Amino acid sequence: MNKVVKQIFNPSSLVTVLAVLASFLIGGLLIAFANENVQATAGYLFARPADFLYAVWNAIFGAYDALFRGSIFNYKALDTVGMIKPLTETLTYATPITLAGLGMAVAFRSGLFNIGGTGQIIFGAMGAAWVGFSLDLPAIIHLPVAVLAGILASAFFGGFVGFLKAATGANEVIVTIMMNYIAGLLLFWILTTPLFQAPNATNPISPEIAQSAKYWRFMGDEYRINAAFFVMLAMVATVWWLLNRSSIGFQFRALGHNPNAAKVAGINIGLTYVLVMAVSGALAGLAGTAQVLGAEKYLTPSVAASFGFDAITVALLGRSKPLGVLAAGVLFGALRAGAVIMQANQKVPIDIVLIVQSLVVLFIAAPPLVRFMFRIPDVAKRQAQKNQVAA
Amino acid sequence: MKRSIKTPVGFSVIAALSLWLAVSAPEGTTLFSFNAGKELLAVPDLYIPVAGASWLIFALLLAATAGSWLLALKRKKTPLWLTALFAFAFVQQVLVLLFVGEMFPVTTTLQGSLALAVPLIFGSLAGVLSERVGVVNIAIEGQLLAGAFASAMVTSITHSLTLGLLAAAIAGSLIAGVLAVFSIKYVVDQIIVGVVVNVLVIGLTSFLYSTVMTRDLVALNQPERFAQIDLPFLSQIPIIGPLLFSQTLIVYLMYVAVAAVYIALFKTRWGLRVRAVGEYPKAADTVGIKVYRTRYMSVMLGGALAGIGGAFFTLGAVGSFSKEMTAGAGYIALAALIFGRWNPILATLAALMFGFAQNLQSVLSIIGSDVPSQFLLMLPYALTVVAVAGLVGKVTGPAATGKPYIKS
Numbered sequence: 001m002n003k004v005v006k007q008i009f010n011p012s013s014l015v016t017v018l019a020v021l022a023s024f025l026i027g028g029l030l031i032a033f034a035n036e037n038v039q040a041t042a043g044y045l046f047a048r049p050a051d052f053l054y055a056v057w058n059a060i061f062g063a064y065d066a067l068f069r070g071s072i073f074n075y076k077a078l079d080t081v082g083m084i085k086p087l088t089e090t091l092t093y094a095t096p097i098t099l100a101g102l103g104m105a106v107a108f109r110s111g112l113f114n115i116g117g118t119g120q121i122i123f124g125a126m127g128a129a130w131v132g133f134s135l136d137l138p139a140i141i142h143l144p145v146a147v148l149a150g151i152l153a154s155a156f157f158g159g160f161v162g163f164l165k166a167a168t169g170a171n172e173v174i175v176t177i178m179m180n181y182i183a184g185l186l187l188f189w190i191l192t193t194p195l196f197q198a199p200n201a202t203n204p205i206s207p208e209i210a211q212s213a214k215y216w217r218f219m220g221d222e223y224r225i226n227a228a229f230f231v232m233l234a235m236v237a238t239v240w241w242l243l244n245r246s247s248i249g250f251q252f253r254a255l256g257h258n259p260n261a262a263k264v265a266g267i268n269i270g271l272t273y274v275l276v277m278a279v280s281g282a283l284a285g286l287a288g289t290a291q292v293l294g295a296e297k298y299l300t301p302s303v304a305a306s307f308g309f310d311a312i313t314v315a316l317l318g319r320s321k322p323l324g325v326l327a328a329g330v331l332f333g334a335l336r337a338g339a340v341i342m343q344a345n346q347k348v349p350i351d352i353v354l355i356v357q358s359l360v361v362l363f364i365a366a367p368p369l370v371r372f373m374f375r376i377p378d379v380a381k382r383q384a385q386k387n388q389v390a391a
Numbered sequence: 392m393k394r395s396i397k398t399p400v401g402f403s404v405i406a407a408l409s410l411w412l413a414v415s416a417p418e419g420t421t422l423f424s425f426n427a428g429k430e431l432l433a434v435p436d437l438y439i440p441v442a443g444a445s446w447l448i449f450a451l452l453l454a455a456t457a458g459s460w461l462l463a464l465k466r467k468k469t470p471l472w473l474t475a476l477f478a479f480a481f482v483q484q485v486l487v488l489l490f491v492g493e494m495f496p497v498t499t500t501l502q503g504s505l506a507l508a509v510p511l512i513f514g515s516l517a518g519v520l521s522e523r524v525g526v527v528n529i530a531i532e533g534q535l536l537a538g539a540f541a542s543a544m545v546t547s548i549t550h551s552l553t554l555g556l557l558a559a560a561i562a563g564s565l566i567a568g569v570l571a572v573f574s575i576k577y578v579v580d581q582i583i584v585g586v587v588v589n590v591l592v593i594g595l596t597s598f599l600y601s602t603v604m605t606r607d608l609v610a611l612n613q614p615e616r617f618a619q620i621d622l623p624f625l626s627q628i629p630i631i632g633p634l635l636f637s638q639t640l641i642v643y644l645m646y647v648a649v650a651a652v653y654i655a656l657f658k659t660r661w662g663l664r665v666r667a668v669g670e671y672p673k674a675a676d677t678v679g680i681k682v683y684r685t686r687y688m689s690v691m692l693g694g695a696l697a698g699i700g701g702a703f704f705t706l707g708a709v710g711s712f713s714k715e716m717t718a719g720a721g722y723i724a725l726a727a728l729i730f731g732r733w734n735p736i737l738a739t740l741a742a743l744m745f746g747f748a749q750n751l752q753s754v755l756s757i758i759g760s761d762v763p764s765q766f767l768l769m770l771p772y773a774l775t776v777v778a779v780a781g782l783v784g785k786v787t788g789p790a791a792t793g794k795p796y797i798k799s
Binding site: 115173178188189266351357 | 527529573577579580582583585586587589590591593594595597598599601603606719720725726729763765766768769772773774776779780781
């Protein structure tokens with residue numbers, strides 16, 4: 001117990017918590033600023049300041065209350081389904097976000113910047129969808145084959161970036177950014193070809209995924225949550241094992257710490273680049289399979305949504321540790337799920353999620369800024385100064 | 392020097408492709424039209440026999456490929472102008488084939504390409520100024536978008552195009568300022584800051600658009616647009632007149648900006664300092680150059696340029712702001728910057744080429760060509776991957792780009 005308390009109040013966790021808090025605060029201020037009642041009451045602020053404060057409180061409380069009802073528990077719902085559906089939606093969103101986030105985390109830990117989550121999710125989704133709607137396989141193997149196809153497609157797509165880096169020294173940041181756009185355009189094009197487009201469809205959409213290739217919706221059809229959630233949990237454990245216990249994970253981390261030292265120690269740097277990017281891509285690809293075989297039933301051009309960016313933020317917020325990524329993934333999944341209700345009920349545009357999310361990452365990345373905002377002394381620095389004086 | 396056969400191999404592949412195109416070329420002619428209706432002297436239209444032109448171009452490409460191999464055997468590099476000419480000739484062959492039996496409106500297509508390239512050029516200039524001083528600028532997209540939003544709003548309210556342009560510049564440089572503060576003061580990884588700042592700006596502008604702007608679109612999102620200015624005499628020169636000298640103020644500003652950035656970077660003391668800080672900040676610091684101040688200034692100046700580029704979307708082209716209207720232009724600008732090897736003039740040429748590819752796609756869809764438009768849209772991104780993989784010569788940025796400098 002003592003250990004848990006210590007962990008929470010440990011300076012870096014405290015900064016994380018405060019960063020999230022500060023972002024929500026700023027988001028709240030923006031919501032209030034854009035609110036019509038607030039603007040109206042601001043007109044006679046000096047005559048009746050209480051009106052203004054009441055309007056501000058109403059705007060912020062209304063929005064965050066809707067966010068809570070949309071993501072955790074809807075106490076205003078009339079039946080049980082309505083009450084617990086928000087939580088299942090949160091976990092449905094958290095599934096691809098966490099999976100892709102794990103992919104980014106593997107790359108970050110190995111010293112590589114994978115900005116290509118979007119493209120890798122698309123490739124995973126394309127591979128899985130094609131097997132899902134065009135092949136006719138028995139139920140037991142259809143889903144695994146579809147998932148495998150997604151993993152392979154995205155692992156090749158990611159691994160190619162690693163190969164380019166190993167063979168020519170191409171900067172993976174630039175390549176992955178460009179690959180995102182290439183993948184997006186490719187997906188749009190392929191959905192207009194007979195190979196992928198549903199017969200008789202005029203818009204770019206694939207045929208429906210066969211029932212045998214869908215992830216099992218274990219809570220019934222009124223919920224979108226599906227077995228991909230358990231795949232995600234298994235992957236959290238697997239990535240933890242991979243990074244902390246396996247010899248290949250050791251090579252990954254060695255590369256991340258110091259490529260030159262890793263080389264001297266006899267690690268094949270080029271091959272490791274390819275492997276890291278392939279694993280990273282495969283995890284993002286799994287996120288794509290979760291979307292197309294689980295939460296949705298069709299492949300559409302918007303399959304990757306903003307999950308590529310979410311994945312980067314989740315990996316950073318979770319400090320590239322599997323459990324941290326899971327926690328951050330659930331948090332951002334809740335934001336996504338809640339924002340839908342917030343937009344419908346309170347007319348707060350869904351874009352507020354992007355704002356809060358990017359603020360969280362900016363604050364997390366700059367602990368001195370958070371310490372400055374909350375006037376927290378820098379313990380480590382003070383200790384260092386003390387030591388210096390003592391010496 | 393090490394013998395490198397990447398370029399000749401690349402040439403050979405393209406030449407083989409050209410041969411295949413020549414063999415399979417259909418009968419017929421393609422009409423190249425050069426008139427946009429303003430010139431004093433009309434240029435006669437060109438009727439080009441497809442098969443003949445294809446074979447001629449193939450012969451030229453073959454000669455260039457042979458030359459490139461010879462140079463490589465002598466351990467010499469293929470000069471950039473030869474590569475450029477090679478690419479130009481190949482593009483002509485493809486164009487003649489694509490428009491067989493149709494009319495290819497050369498001048499109007501180029502006009503459209505320039506229009507699409509303007510924000511890309513401003514964006515890549517911002518990238519040049521930022522990366523030359525040692526700060527990776529992934530946030531060009533955000534700076535463009537902020538400029539577009541601010542200029543639409545301010546011009547709608549004040550009815551002043553000048554103020555709108557100024558607001559765009561300020562908005563762009565504020566976003567660049569965020570990038571600068573986080574990467575210089577807080578030593579956050581510059582790539583992370585760039586990616587996050589882009590999303591922050593997308594979020595902020597979309598949020599403000601759907602809450603504040605949409606409530607009163609007439610008052611807040613109906614800016615005036617810059618009028619087209621025909622420069623006397625110059626605008627009547629065939630082809631280049633309507634293309635270059637019958638444009639809006641932002642385009643003329645763009646010409647000035649390209650020249651100014653080039654001269655400032657390579658011909659002035661300030662530019663030497665900027666480049667010194669971007670290559671070797673420690674040495675620059677040692678001789679008394681203020682590293683941090685130089686970085687802030689150059690990055691924010693670039694941001695102002697990108698902001699003006701963003702204003703082109705609202706005050707130059709569309710006439711109103713819409714959500715995420717830059718649609719990845721900032722990343723194409725980044726691509727142009729890399730393809731242009733961090734040189735303002737080469738980056739401008741790359742941006743023009745990317746603008747051409749984008750515009751060609753819409754011209755092709757008008758004549759009902761069955762070439763999938765997505766592939767032309769993909770071109771900037773694919774070419775950039777090719778470029779950073781080192782297939783068109785070595786591409787390396789300033790040495791200290793992306794590395795924070797900590798004064799000790």
